[in-house]
Amino acid sequence: MNTQIKLASRPFGLPNRDNWQIESNPVSQPGKGEMLVKIIYVSLDPAMRGWMNDAKSYIPPVQIGAVMRAGTIGQVVSSDLEKFSPGDFVVGNMGVQQYALSDGKGVMKIQPGLAPLTAYLGVLGMTGITAYFGLLDICDPQPGETVVVSGAAGAVGSVVGQIAKIKGCRAVGIAGGAEKCKYLIEELGYDEAIDYKNEPLRAALKRTCPNGIDVYFDNVGGEMLDTVLTRINLKARISICGAISQYNSTEAVKGPANYLSLLVNRAKMEGFIVFDYAKRYMEAITQMAQWYSQGKLKSREQIEEGIENFPEVLLKLFSGEKKGKLILQVNDLD
Amino acid sequence: MNTQIKLASRPFGLPNRDNWQIESNPVSQPGKGEMLVKIIYVSLDPAMRGWMNDAKSYIPPVQIGAVMRAGTIGQVVSSDLEKFSPGDFVVGNMGVQQYALSDGKGVMKIQPGLAPLTAYLGVLGMTGITAYFGLLDICDPQPGETVVVSGAAGAVGSVVGQIAKIKGCRAVGIAGGAEKCKYLIEELGYDEAIDYKNEPLRAALKRTCPNGIDVYFDNVGGEMLDTVLTRINLKARISICGAISQYNSTEAVKGPANYLSLLVNRAKMEGFIVFDYAKRYMEAITQMAQWYSQGKLKSREQIEEGIENFPEVLLKLFSGEKKGKLILQVNDLD
Numbered sequence: 001m002n003t004q005i006k007l008a009s010r011p012f013g014l015p016n017r018d019n020w021q022i023e024s025n026p027v028s029q030p031g032k033g034e035m036l037v038k039i040i041y042v043s044l045d046p047a048m049r050g051w052m053n054d055a056k057s058y059i060p061p062v063q064i065g066a067v068m069r070a071g072t073i074g075q076v077v078s079s080d081l082e083k084f085s086p087g088d089f090v091v092g093n094m095g096v097q098q099y100a101l102s103d104g105k106g107v108m109k110i111q112p113g114l115a116p117l118t119a120y121l122g123v124l125g126m127t128g129i130t131a132y133f134g135l136l137d138i139c140d141p142q143p144g145e146t147v148v149v150s151g152a153a154g155a156v157g158s159v160v161g162q163i164a165k166i167k168g169c170r171a172v173g174i175a176g177g178a179e180k181c182k183y184l185i186e187e188l189g190y191d192e193a194i195d196y197k198n199e200p201l202r203a204a205l206k207r208t209c210p211n212g213i214d215v216y217f218d219n220v221g222g223e224m225l226d227t228v229l230t231r232i233n234l235k236a237r238i239s240i241c242g243a244i245s246q247y248n249s250t251e252a253v254k255g256p257a258n259y260l261s262l263l264v265n266r267a268k269m270e271g272f273i274v275f276d277y278a279k280r281y282m283e284a285i286t287q288m289a290q291w292y293s294q295g296k297l298k299s300r301e302q303i304e305e306g307i308e309n310f311p312e313v314l315l316k317l318f319s320g321e322k323k324g325k326l327i328l329q330v331n332d333l334d
Numbered sequence: 335m336n337t338q339i340k341l342a343s344r345p346f347g348l349p350n351r352d353n354w355q356i357e358s359n360p361v362s363q364p365g366k367g368e369m370l371v372k373i374i375y376v377s378l379d380p381a382m383r384g385w386m387n388d389a390k391s392y393i394p395p396v397q398i399g400a401v402m403r404a405g406t407i408g409q410v411v412s413s414d415l416e417k418f419s420p421g422d423f424v425v426g427n428m429g430v431q432q433y434a435l436s437d438g439k440g441v442m443k444i445q446p447g448l449a450p451l452t453a454y455l456g457v458l459g460m461t462g463i464t465a466y467f468g469l470l471d472i473c474d475p476q477p478g479e480t481v482v483v484s485g486a487a488g489a490v491g492s493v494v495g496q497i498a499k500i501k502g503c504r505a506v507g508i509a510g511g512a513e514k515c516k517y518l519i520e521e522l523g524y525d526e527a528i529d530y531k532n533e534p535l536r537a538a539l540k541r542t543c544p545n546g547i548d549v550y551f552d553n554v555g556g557e558m559l560d561t562v563l564t565r566i567n568l569k570a571r572i573s574i575c576g577a578i579s580q581y582n583s584t585e586a587v588k589g590p591a592n593y594l595s596l597l598v599n600r601a602k603m604e605g606f607i608v609f610d611y612a613k614r615y616m617e618a619i620t621q622m623a624q625w626y627s628q629g630k631l632k633s634r635e636q637i638e639e640g641i642e643n644f645p646e647v648l649l650k651l652f653s654g655e656k657k658g659k660l661i662l663q664v665n666d667l668d
Contacts, residue, residue, distance in 0.1 A: 255589030
């Protein structure tokens with residue numbers, strides 16, 4: 001049987017159990033030009049919240065009644081495609097379900113052995129690629145510059161900080177709670193960690209960034225972005241990767257009131273979507289794999305189990321109760 | 335006698351008469367390495383409002399008791415400097431006063447004859463240079479793209495629209511009132527004009543920019559910026575030149591709540607300060623003078639008279655009751 005998670009209704013604020021429909025159906029057999037993939041790991045990402053809204057965005061919303069969109073890792077069961085053979089491990093957007101039919105488009109083979117399979121959803125997957133281009137392409141950080149990262153203990157943020165260090169920058173991470181801050185410093189190598197739940201952010205930025213902020217990689221938005229804007233340097237670069245503080249807000253988004261700091265400091269704020277870099281994914285993956293094999297880049301995944309737990313596990317993205325990349329295991333690995 | 339306008343106190347909201355001290359003193363005589371300049375025209379610019387605040391910005395605030403900072407055009411009366419001779423016309427930041435002593439730093443000679451003197455405060459001066467770099471360097475507009483300009487009938491905005499047309503773009507101007515809109519179309523050559531006082535901006539942008547907005551040159555900020563963000567195209571560029579809607583606000587600046595449109599559209603918003611381009615001023619002036627002599631670029635100045643009227647005339651920048659560059663004549667032209 002194939003258990004699937006379908007979008008039943010659009011959430012207002014935080015998604016709840018009623019927004020999902022859990023269905024079990026017999027596994028379909030692949031037709032001509034198709035393969036059947038047993039999905040093992042499902043990637044849980046803040047962007048999913050946006051895909052649930054019926055709003056014009058960079059990709060169409062998930063339709064009501066459709067299987068929820070998600071990045072996944074699976075193993076080919078049977079295949080009518082030349083490029084894929086039974087037993088191959090693959091990564092791609094195959095949705096929140098236990099089995100998927102695929103025509104192979106947008107699906108890539110991965111080599112197990114170099115890294116744990118789950119790393120291909122994290123540091124060696126879309127998460128890592130997002131961090132790579134969002135930091136290097138949008139912000140062009142230079143050695144000695146101060147790079148501030150919000151959501152620093154999160155999937156993307158934890159990679160951004162490590163790349164900043166590899167590039168010779170000072171990395172300052174913002175996260176919620178002492179445990180995460182310890183993780184930033186001791187495991188990820190951030191130079192400074194700010195526990196925004198325990199110290200007013202403005203004062204903390206003053207303390208940890210005495211020379212101001214050259215680069216800000218923003219995963220959080222809202223008041224955090226607004227406060228960072230008060231401490232940026234001339235020609236600062238702000239990369240807008242996300243705004244997790246706003247995704248479940250039922251009120252109007254809070255815009256950065258201090259945006260005129262961009263004028264005073266001749267700074268820029270730029271958004272990006274990792275999909276735009278599709279032609280350069282291999283550049284990022286190759287570089288990240290090299291850093292990973294050299295031990296310069298650590299991958300951390302929090303793996304939860306059971307497809308039926310998807311609605312609850314998803315909320316861990318927004319409650320702050322996870323570190324690193326959140327993954328749901330939906331089938332056993334043989 | 336030399337009448338001077340000095341800053342007496344810092345304004346809260348719109349500047350009023352009490353914020354200024356009008357003083358008359360005998361004209362000083364130039365010392366060694368100095369010249370005496372009779373100031374004829376004083377440039378009135380929205381940026382002056384910012385210089386009156388006691389806040390960290392791109393240049394220090396004007397000190398209480400100091401002559402108000404301003405761009406000016408004058409004529410040399412006497413000079414101990416090799417580069418300047420009596421009778422020369424000069425442009426530079428010599429302040430709101432009738433006579434200035436100068437060591438020549440930051441002062442340039444201008445050739446009368448090519449254009450009216452006042453054009454050197456407008457299209458051939460800092461105003462034009464601001465439009466030139468703010469549009470071309472920050473936004474790199476391409477032929478066929480749609481360029482939207484707020485404060486389009488203002489000093490900078492009126493030049494931005496004309497440069498956009500020269501570069502083969504569609505130019506859409508936003509201004510307040512039917513008369514200004516007529517001016518945009520009939521005199522400046524804008525393709526479309528939006529009278530924001532008479533039509534909801536969102537609908538007007540939909541009507542005038544059916545293919546979306548590629549470039550936005552913002553002089554206004556506030557809700558206007560926020561609304562434009564809802565209509566930008568992929569890879570749009572927003573140049574933050576100013577935010578005249580916010581300069582006299584006694585409430586917190588309104589941040590652009592729709593800033594996440596930058597993410598969805600992979601767009602950038604960047605501030606700039608014309609002073610950063612000092613080394614390239616000649617590039618802009620040379621190009622603008624060429625366009626001007628070819629009749630491609632029009633200059634329009636609104637000239638008011640009498641240094642003692644400075645406090646009231648300054649307010650015309652904020653009330654919307656002027657078109658083009660606002661200039662105060664403080665001495666007769668011999």
